[in-house]
């Protein structure tokens with residue numbers, strides 16, 4: 698009884714905490730894109746701090762700068778550079794899509810909720826596919842540049 | 849300022865970055881591809897190239913804008929993520945810490961940019 702009263706007061710547990718950041722349950726594609734948007738964004742901000750530090754090395758003169766750039770040409774860093782680039786491409790294109798959606802664009806006109814329902818998410822879906830194809834294309838071009846052309 | 853305004857500011861910074869970051873990433877990370885397209889930017893990461901770019905006023909303004917936009921948007925995002933796991937009592941402190949980190953990083957980045965410009 699006391700337990701039931703407590704549940705009425707505080708409500709059922711609504712949060713699944715950090716697990717909710719990676720588990721999309723039945724929400725599907727859009728929810729996974731959101732997770733990727735968040736993960737790539739966090740990767741980019743972490744990199745930005747390293748990048749601000751690393752570009753400051755130029756003030757210590759040419760030798761220090763060239764040594765840092767030589768380090769960045771080693772295989773491990775080249776792979777990191779590619780991952781960074783892929784994260785940027787995804788985050789930028791998906792982010793642009795989100796900004797448009799948040800402004801109410803690319804969602805189609807509002808319609809009456811008549812069965813079979815067609816939600817704005819469904820109407821928006823072709824844009825999601827188009828942007829994923831574009832992301833794949835840019836990532837492939839980046840792989841060609843970073844791993845083949847600059848070798 | 850209301851939270852929704854800070855959020856709109858973060859989206860505006862993101863929109864600005866679509867232009868700035870694309871130019872920056874294209875030049876600094878895809879110079880091999882640019883060469884294939886007929887524009888040879890040379891060794892964009894050499895000390896001489898970095899210092900020469902840094903001495904142009906347009907570049908300095910570009911980098912200061914870019915630095916501000918990227919730090920604001922990125923740290924606003926980081927704060928949103930952390931707010932989800934911070935109890936209400938700690939949220940003011942969290943915002944203060946994120947703001948301090950952003951101001952410090954901006955100050956250092958701006959110092960490097962201006963020092964390169966003035967030579």
Ligand code: HEM
Pocket residue numbers: 734735737738739741742743745788789790791792793795796862863865866867869870918919921922923924925926928929
């Ligand atoms: C082309 C540039 C970019 C665009 C168009 C863009 C766009 C976006 C959008 C629309 C969101 C979702 C925000 C929301 O709906 O509340 C987002 C989230 C985020 N962005 Fe960006 N972004 C860009 C670059 C960056 C960069 C350079 C960083 C890091 C320095 C960054 C860090 C983040 C973070 C950490 C989040 C997570 C916010 C969350 O999950 O609540 N973004 N971005």
